Amino acid sequence: MVKSYDVLVAGAGPAGAAAAMVLAGRGLSVALLDRAAHPRPKLCGGLLTAKTLEALARIFGLGEADLSARGGLFHSTPEYIFLHQGRELLRGAAAESFRFVSRPDFDALLVSCAVARGAEHLPGRAVAGCDAGTGLVRLEGGEQCRGRFVIGADGANSVTRRALGIDRVAWRRNxxxxxxxxxxxxxxxxxxxxxxxxxxxxxxxxxxxxxxxxxxxxxxxxxxxxxxxxxxxxxxxxxxxxxxxxxxxxxxxxxxxxxxxxxxxxxYGNALAEPAQGRLLLAGDAGGFVEPLFGEGIFYALATGAHAASAALCGLRDGEAAAACEYGRLLARTVRPELLWSDRLRWCLFWAMRNIGSGPIRGFVKSAPAALAEMVHGRRSFRLLGRKEWEWGEGVGG
Ligand SMILES: Cc1cc2nc3c(=O)[nH]c(=O)nc-3n(C[C@H](O)[C@H](O)[C@H](O)COP(=O)(O)OP(=O)(O)OC[C@H]3O[C@@H](n4cnc5c(N)ncnc54)[C@H](O)[C@@H]3O)c2cc1C
CATH class of the missing domain: 3.30.9.10 (D-Amino Acid Oxidase, subunit A, domain 2)
Known part of the structure; x- marks a missing residue:
């Protein structure tokens, strides 16, 4: 028998945990499956920006004390150093701190919050295939389950992404x-x-x-x-x-x-233009949602996981087209401008480094360290340094 859920979340990293957290506790059946059992290893620098702390508070109700006690937070500093070819360019202190977490503990905490809220956690289940039209998910070993909506949050090597028929050459290029x-x-x-x-x-x-x-x-x-x-x-x-x-x-x-x-x-610059099709919505690395200048992905995984969940809520009421439309709207208002403009900034800096030398990058980091830190922490947008207010969708706590 194929077990059915209102929403099936494939992958229990930050994107999947955020999606499950938003959906669970709303009278819906939500499954959060992962091929691994937490705590599991994850290659990551574990750097959290200020906007990530805000997202954690908003989505999970978690604060810094919770992260220190249970989420692997081991270090916090506002200081940073920029180096070019091994030589120090700039040593500075941002107005807010960078936090460092151990990812296995951090991810395990997020999943435990979603489970405490009512999500059914299914560790040790690897997705082998997904049908975006029916919401049927095939697991390795032959088991199948179905979601009225499926949120594909299974990371950079996503299996669920294959259901979208994306241009693999373009994906690999970026x-x-x-x-x-x-x-x-x-x-x-x-x-x-x-x-x-x-x-x-x-x-x-x-x-x-x-x-x-x-x-x-x-x-x-x-x-x-x-x-x-x-x-x-x-x-x-x-x-x-x-x-x-x-x-x-x-x-x-x-x-x-x-x-x-x-x-x-x-x-690294390959966010999918169409991350939703039928009953499937892709979030986090699976959809390519990583900021392409500094490679920050945890915040964008949390944000797109929460957005996909809000879109699924909309879709459960009004149908698949409404889900895709709401997901597109939320991404366009929040994530996409940041990814687009940080990408532009990246190419300007790399072009200058290659063709003019280190002068422009020296000038940039030395003349605008406060602005750079504010962009990274999410106080200013990568889009022309405008003030940044994040917008959240339905079901994300205030
Ligand atoms: C070397 C490195 C350093 C980084 N450092 C930072 C940093 O310091 N700060 C930052 O913000 N970002 C960093 N990132 C990016 C960040 O790690 C990712 O963007 C983030 O983990 C994405 O979260 P996610 O939930 O989308 O995917 P993941 O965290 O990758 O989670 C995906 C989950 O899906 C599961 N899964 C995979 N395949 C299947 C399957 N077939 N079936 C079922 N489950 C499956 C996995 O077990 C995993 O639990 C770094 C990335 C790398 C590679």
Whole structure:
């Protein structure tokens, strides 16, 4: 027998948990399924901006104290450092803090909130296919279930996305490769030679590919070092792993060849124009909703998960076309302008770095550090620095 739900949420990361949280407790049957059981590993820098804290409060009713107690929050600082080719460009402090969480604990907390609200959690269920027209979801092992609406929140390698028949070549063209490792502090081979309390952003230079950047973040067990870059840009045929090892050398990590590298794709300018079809709505990385300048994805996963849930509420009342229309409307008013304008800014900066040198980027980060921090934290829009007020849809707490 095929079990049926009002809404089936595939993938229990931040996007799926946010969607389930908005929908559960409204008299609806909501299933939140994931191939893994939480806490599960997730490759991520774990940086949360101020707008993410606001979204967590709004959607989940969670505050900083909850994150510290149960959500893996281990560090908070307003400080940041910008580096170009390993040389410090700017050291600053934003008006608000950047928070750092351990993703396994953070994601587990979000899922536990959705379950406490009434969502049925189904761990250990991997989606093998989805029919956008009927809402039928096929699981690995042969089981099937159905949703009057399905929210596809199964990450960058989404299986549910296949049901939309998207242009895979275009999707891959704008996909970044990302590598990240957490290195214990120490002096030996493969160890990170200094403690890191302030997040560092590295741009330019042979070690960090064009249209991409590197980072060194505080981590729960030692600094987290990562790079991401558009696969098609600036690699000059070089292996991405070799580029990463160069970055580790630049940072002073001795004999990095022995470090076990871990990679994951990052949507980097490929937000889908049509993320809804029939009974299926895609949210988070599955829909490509990641900010393409700094690669911030957690906030956009929460926001699009909540928006997809609001749209599903609309669709349960008024039909599939109404759901797609409401999702499109919410995205157009909130997420899309940020993604569009941060993408424009990115190409201006990368073009300038490649063709003019580091001058423009130096000028930009030095002349406008406060504005840059305000854009990242969500106080100002990437769209011409306008004041930013976020808008939420139906069912998202006030
Ligand atoms: C190296 C790296 C560093 C990053 N650092 C940051 C950062 O510091 N700050 C930030 O804001 N963003 C960061 N991001 C981006 C951020 O991690 C993602 O944008 C965010 O996790 C997206 O959330 P999501 O819920 O859409 O997907 P995910 O968090 O990927 O969750 C998807 C869920 O779906 C499940 N799933 C996958 N396939 C299936 C299937 N077939 N069936 C069932 N379940 C499935 C997975 O187990 C997972 O639980 C980083 C990304 C990378 C790669």
């Amino acid at each position: 996909l970044a490769a990302a590598i990240e490792v957490e290195l214990p502090n120490g002096r030996g081979p493969g160890l990170f030679p200094r403690a890191v309390r302030t997040p560092e952003l590295h741009v330019g230079g042979p070690s960090v590919p064009g249209a991409g950047y590197g980072w060194v973040f505080p981590g729960p067990n030692g600094p987290k070092v990562g790079i991401c870059g558009l696969r098609r840009e600036g690699r000059h045929g070089r292996d991405f792993g070799a580029i990463f090892l160069d970055f580790l050398r630049l940072l002073g990590v001795p004999e990095p060849e022995g470090v076990a590298l871990r990679g994951h794709p990052l949507p």
